[in-house]
Amino acid sequence: MKKRTLLLLLACSTITVYAQKGKKPQIKIKPRTEFVADLMSKMTLEEKIAQMVQFTADGTITGPKSGTNWVDEIKKGNVGSILNATGVDYTRKIQKMNLDNSRLKIPILFGYDVIHGYKTIFPITLGETASWDLELARKSAEIAAAESAAAGIHWTFAPMVDISRDPRWGRVSEGAGEDTYLGSKMAFARVKGFQGNNLNDLYTVLACTKHFAAYGAAEAGRDYNTVDMSERLLREVYLPPYKATVDAGVGSFMASFNEIAGVPSTGNKWLMNDLLKKEWGFNGFVVTDYTGMNEMIPHGYAKNEQHAGELALKAGIDMDMVGAIYLNDTKKNLQEGKVTMAQIDDACRRVLLAKYDLGLFEDPYRYNEEKREKATIYKKEYLDAALNAANKSMVLLKNSNNVLPLKQSQKVAFVGPLVSDEFNIIGSWAAAGDRNGYAVSVEEGVKHLVKDQSKVSFNKGVEIKDSKRTMMQAALDAAKNADVVVAVMGEFENQSGEAASQVNIDLPGIQKEFLAELKKLGKPVVLVLLNGRPLTLSWENDNMDAILEAWFPGTMGGDAIAQTLYGVNNPSGKLPMTFPRSVGQVPIYYNHKNTGRPYLGTNDPEQKYKSRYTDSENSPLYAFGYGLSYTKFEYSNLKLSSNKLSGSNKITVTVDVKNTGNYDGEEVVQLYVHDVVGSVTRPVKELKGFTKQLIKKGETKTVTFDISADDLRFYNIDMKFVAEPGDFEVFVGGSSDATLKATFELVK
Numbered sequence: 001m002k003k004r005t006l007l008l009l010l011a012c013s014t015i016t017v018y019a020q021k022g023k024k025p026q027i028k029i030k031p032r033t034e035f036v037a038d039l040m041s042k043m044t045l046e047e048k049i050a051q052m053v054q055f056t057a058d059g060t061i062t063g064p065k066s067g068t069n070w071v072d073e074i075k076k077g078n079v080g081s082i083l084n085a086t087g088v089d090y091t092r093k094i095q096k097m098n099l100d101n102s103r104l105k106i107p108i109l110f111g112y113d114v115i116h117g118y119k120t121i122f123p124i125t126l127g128e129t130a131s132w133d134l135e136l137a138r139k140s141a142e143i144a145a146a147e148s149a150a151a152g153i154h155w156t157f158a159p160m161v162d163i164s165r166d167p168r169w170g171r172v173s174e175g176a177g178e179d180t181y182l183g184s185k186m187a188f189a190r191v192k193g194f195q196g197n198n199l200n201d202l203y204t205v206l207a208c209t210k211h212f213a214a215y216g217a218a219e220a221g222r223d224y225n226t227v228d229m230s231e232r233l234l235r236e237v238y239l240p241p242y243k244a245t246v247d248a249g250v251g252s253f254m255a256s257f258n259e260i261a262g263v264p265s266t267g268n269k270w271l272m273n274d275l276l277k278k279e280w281g282f283n284g285f286v287v288t289d290y291t292g293m294n295e296m297i298p299h300g301y302a303k304n305e306q307h308a309g310e311l312a313l314k315a316g317i318d319m320d321m322v323g324a325i326y327l328n329d330t331k332k333n334l335q336e337g338k339v340t341m342a343q344i345d346d347a348c349r350r351v352l353l354a355k356y357d358l359g360l361f362e363d364p365y366r367y368n369e370e371k372r373e374k375a376t377i378y379k380k381e382y383l384d385a386a387l388n389a390a391n392k393s394m395v396l397l398k399n400s401n402n403v404l405p406l407k408q409s410q411k412v413a414f415v416g417p418l419v420s421d422e423f424n425i426i427g428s429w430a431a432a433g434d435r436n437g438y439a440v441s442v443e444e445g446v447k448h449l450v451k452d453q454s455k456v457s458f459n460k461g462v463e464i465k466d467s468k469r470t471m472m473q474a475a476l477d478a479a480k481n482a483d484v485v486v487a488v489m490g491e492f493e494n495q496s497g498e499a500a501s502q503v504n505i506d507l508p509g510i511q512k513e514f515l516a517e518l519k520k521l522g523k524p525v526v527l528v529l530l531n532g533r534p535l536t537l538s539w540e541n542d543n544m545d546a547i548l549e550a551w552f553p554g555t556m557g558g559d560a561i562a563q564t565l566y567g568v569n570n571p572s573g574k575l576p577m578t579f580p581r582s583v584g585q586v587p588i589y590y591n592h593k594n595t596g597r598p599y600l601g602t603n604d605p606e607q608k609y610k611s612r613y614t615d616s617e618n619s620p621l622y623a624f625g626y627g628l629s630y631t632k633f634e635y636s637n638l639k640l641s642s643n644k645l646s647g648s649n650k651i652t653v654t655v656d657v658k659n660t661g662n663y664d665g666e667e668v669v670q671l672y673v674h675d676v677v678g679s680v681t682r683p684v685k686e687l688k689g690f691t692k693q694l695i696k697k698g699e700t701k702t703v704t705f706d707i708s709a710d711d712l713r714f715y716n717i718d719m720k721f722v723a724e725p726g727d728f729e730v731f732v733g734g735s736s737d738a739t740l741k742a743t744f745e746l747v748k
């Protein structure tokens with residue numbers, strides 16, 4: 001914490017130096033296509049291939065060790081891009097080494113995984129999505145871009161937009177959850193945040209949509225595993241968020257590691273060329289994921305590296321991340337007629353155009369200004385934005401007898417392995433975020449807020465994973481003397497993110513055992529969760545008095561958790577992903593099909609021959625879109641402007657939402673539609689609209705949505721993207737469990 005203050009003073013003292021946004025570079029060069037055409041006319045084959053080559057510097061490790069000496073390759077003029085180098089100093093050194101060895105002075109493109117912040121770390125993306133606040137998501141991406149661009153980064157490998165319905169997959173933490181509509185809106189907002197209106201702006205970065213495609217549908221939630229699905233499911237559920245980023249003008253895509261129906265994405269011509277570049281009109285460039293090209297050999301899709309390079313280039317892959325295949329085999333493939341010069345030119349051109357758009361040909365060092373870096377990192381307004389994002393991402397899952405919010409007059413025992421944590425709280429993929437002594441822990445956040453510190457105590461009690469019990473008694477003793485116990489528990493940050501799939505998604509270690517001991521004391525117990533995925537919390541839900549899902553809330557997480565616990569922030573988050581009762585229910589998601597034998601619950605006259613389990617309810621523990629508030633919202637008066645929809649008309653949906661509790665609060669009002677009969681079966685409901693509304697206590701707001709025929713389109717039996725006439729049901733409420741219903745008919 002102390003270090004932060006010093007940094008803040010430094011930032012403020014030099015803030016005026018670079019106050020104006022995106023200073024225009026002085027040098028004027030030819031328009032982009034002309035400039036790149038001229039440049040390419042002078043380039044040798046080797047120089048063109050170099051633009052298709054990316055190696056990793058020795059910063060963050062984000063994949064298997066590379067066998068190539070990246071420094072030597074730069075000195076040979078063989079490298080177009082470097083990832084995992086950060087800071088204006090280090091990137092300048094590398095850029096200089098490159099330009100000193102580049103006959104035509106072609107700058108290197110620096111890429112880095114700035115997923116949810118560069119230095120100022122925001123909630124993990126799954127957590128930020130729980131805010132259902134698109135402007136907030138755009139803003140945090142804008143800030144991440146500003147900090148990373150000021151640190152010499154040109155290109156972020158984000159947003160990750162992979163839909164997933166499987167919490168065993170650790171990478172759910174990086175995405176926007178299970179829903180196509182919410183995921184698409186968030187994807188669009190994040191690209192706009194990273195890229196702004198002009199890539200030439202000194203505070204924006206090139207974004208990269210990943211992982212294309214359907215990486216989140218890995219069988220059994222096991223990372224890198226097989227994906228196999230109908231084209232209809234692919235197009236209806238998994239592809240729209242990627243398409244939304246093309247509509248937002250994203251400048252690059254990253255191919256996913258997985259295969260889809262037997263074809264690895266890195267060699268999938270239909271996916272990269274026919275769909276992305278032709279059908280969607282994407283004119284940026286596509287990079288593989290880390291050695292994704294080489295992995296087509298173990299996939300059993302490429303005979304050897306040269307064959308992999310041929311398949312990738314033919315598929316429409318423009319840059320090889322770390323694989324060294326384009327470097328080593330493209331010339332041979334050309335000479336043997338396996339690839340064409342036109343394919344090489346197209347790949348090279350796409351990369352050069354991105355470098356042009358970033359202004360790198362005008363000044364390769366334009367992002368390398370120490371003063372700007374110091375003035376931009378950890379600006380107070382950024383930290384304030386991170387606190388706001390963390391507050392808005394909090395999801396209140398349970399609050400019996402209004403045990404929350406806490407009062408400062410209460411004696412509160414804060415316990416749990418993450419109660420003083422400053423390392424895990426910023427989550428996985430936390431870029432250059434500081435993990436030691438910088439982020440605000442829960443203990444620090446409580447101490448910032450609570451005036452009489454004799455009222456609060458802090459004891460870990462147990463570790464996250466190991467079964468050491470030596471600290472438990474001290475924590476239990478502290479709890480005995482308290483009015484309320486707050487247990488801050490969850491996962492290690494590296495239990496989610498890449499290569500972090502789990503078959504068990506319970507609270508790890510002996511945390512649950514410790515909770516049971518705490519419960520025996522007969523005091524209210526509040527569970528605060530720091531985790532990167534939905535967990536199975538049935539026992540906790542039955543035995544805890546309150547549960548607050550805080551995700552990994554980032555640099556300001558401790559302040560946000562304290563402000564939420566003590567009512568300074570009224571939690572308004574809603575789950576972007578279903579929380580199952582047990583991992584045996586997975587995959588479980590709200591927009592499921594009805595089946596021919598839907599189980600209607602305990603009132604169902606047929607209890608056996610129904611689509612159900614004999615040892616569990618079908619329903620999840622917490623539904624998609626669910627989240628409580630310290631106040632209460634009542635929905636009534638659902639009306640449709642008409643019960644018939646035709647042609648280009650719209651139906652206006654209105655609903656009254658009343659705040660019947662004692663606090664002002666924000667509510668995410670959600671609109672779901674059910675297409676009752678189709679030429680193919682349709683989900684029981686689909687999110688088609690949402691709006692986050694501040695409703696003061698006692699106030700009633702009338703919320704409206706419009707529905708048009710376009711909103712009802714799907715891939716019919718002939719794979720045509722159409723709306724089919726027939727009956728539709730509309731549900732509006734504060735979660736996907738909404739029951740308030742109206743109906744209309746779509747007529748020809």
Ligand code: GLC
Nearest residue numbers: 062063113157210289290498
């Ligand atoms: C990793 C990840 C990808 C990341 C890339 C570069 O393997 O799959 O998301 O952007 O490598 O770090």
